[in-house]
Amino acid sequence: MFKNVNRRREEEKIVRSENRLPPGQSLTNKFPVLHYGTVPRVNLDSWDLNLFGALEENVTWSWKEFNQLPRCSVTLDLHCVTRWSKFDTVWEGVSLATLISEGFIKPKAEAKYVIQHCEHGYTTNTPIELVLQGNFILATHYDGKPITSDHGYPLRGLIGAFSDGAEAKSAYLWKGGKWLRALEFRADDQLGFWEKAGYHNEADPWKEQRFSVDNWMSRFR
Ligand SMILES: Nc1nc2c(c(=O)[nH]1)N[C@H]1C(S)=C(S)[C@@H](COP(=O)(O)O)O[C@H]1N2
Numbered sequence: 001m002f003k004n005v006n007r008r009r010e011e012e013k014i015v016r017s018e019n020r021l022p023p024g025q026s027l028t029n030k031f032p033v034l035h036y037g038t039v040p041r042v043n044l045d046s047w048d049l050n051l052f053g054a055l056e057e058n059v060t061w062s063w064k065e066f067n068q069l070p071r072c073s074v075t076l077d078l079h080c081v082t083r084w085s086k087f088d089t090v091w092e093g094v095s096l097a098t099l100i101s102e103g104f105i106k107p108k109a110e111a112k113y114v115i116q117h118c119e120h121g122y123t124t125n126t127p128i129e130l131v132l133q134g135n136f137i138l139a140t141h142y143d144g145k146p147i148t149s150d151h152g153y154p155l156r157g158l159i160g161a162f163s164d165g166a167e168a169k170s171a172y173l174w175k176g177g178k179w180l181r182a183l184e185f186r187a188d189d190q191l192g193f194w195e196k197a198g199y200h201n202e203a204d205p206w207k208e209q210r211f212s213v214d215n216w217m218s219r220f221r
């Protein structure tokens with residue numbers, strides 16, 4: 001127990017010295033589970049992923065089709081708005097940028113925002129540039145194994161900071177939807193579930209963009 005506490009502090013000191021610990025965050029070696037509502041039951045035979053909106057053509061992929069797309073892996077530091085950070089997490093899945101560069105989907109020029117739609121109606125919104133970076137992944141595997149149900153099986157969006165320090169904009173973990181079922185491409189922005197509840201729209205952990213009075217007030221406009 002004390003050994004674990006000391007190890008955690010040592011590891012935190014290291015990531016802080018490497019400038020990988022954003023302000024107000026602390027390191028955890030656990031993987032907390034956070035979401036609103038219940039964990040959905042999944043039937044892979046009827047599961048599909050829909051990409052729609054400002055695209056030349058909408059597409060729907062079955063689980064089997066999704067698994068035939070080009071795959072990649074990435075190592076990310078995760079930062080949760082509830083103040084824990086988890087470092088050097090390894091994810092595998094599909095890169096949205098690759099889907100575009102290899103012609104699997106063709107966003108129209110007007111596509112400026114992407115909304116992730118999840119089971120039970122959870123949504124989260126981002127500018128398209130953010131989810132075209134290599135530190136956003138449509139993830140099927142964590143740490144070499146299929147993602148567990150709690151963390152979003154069979155597919156989740158995931159955004160983090162590159163663990164190797166490569167420059168990229170990042171965002172708090174809520175900007176990745178667990179149990180992802182659709183990606184909507186839009187010309188205009190539309191606040192997602194937590195964004196409507198008052199979380200910050202940009203959610204940059206380095207700027208500590210945790211909450212926004214503006215977003216919360218938008219409920220009353
Ligand atoms: N579908 C769905 N995805 C979600 C959420 C949710 O409530 N539903 N919560 C978000 C929030 S607030 C966080 S912090 C992360 C937590 O991911 P984890 O449970 O894998 O740690 O999932 C995000 N994705």
Ligand SMILES: [Mo]
Pocket residue numbers: 034080081082173174
């Ligand atoms: Mo969260």
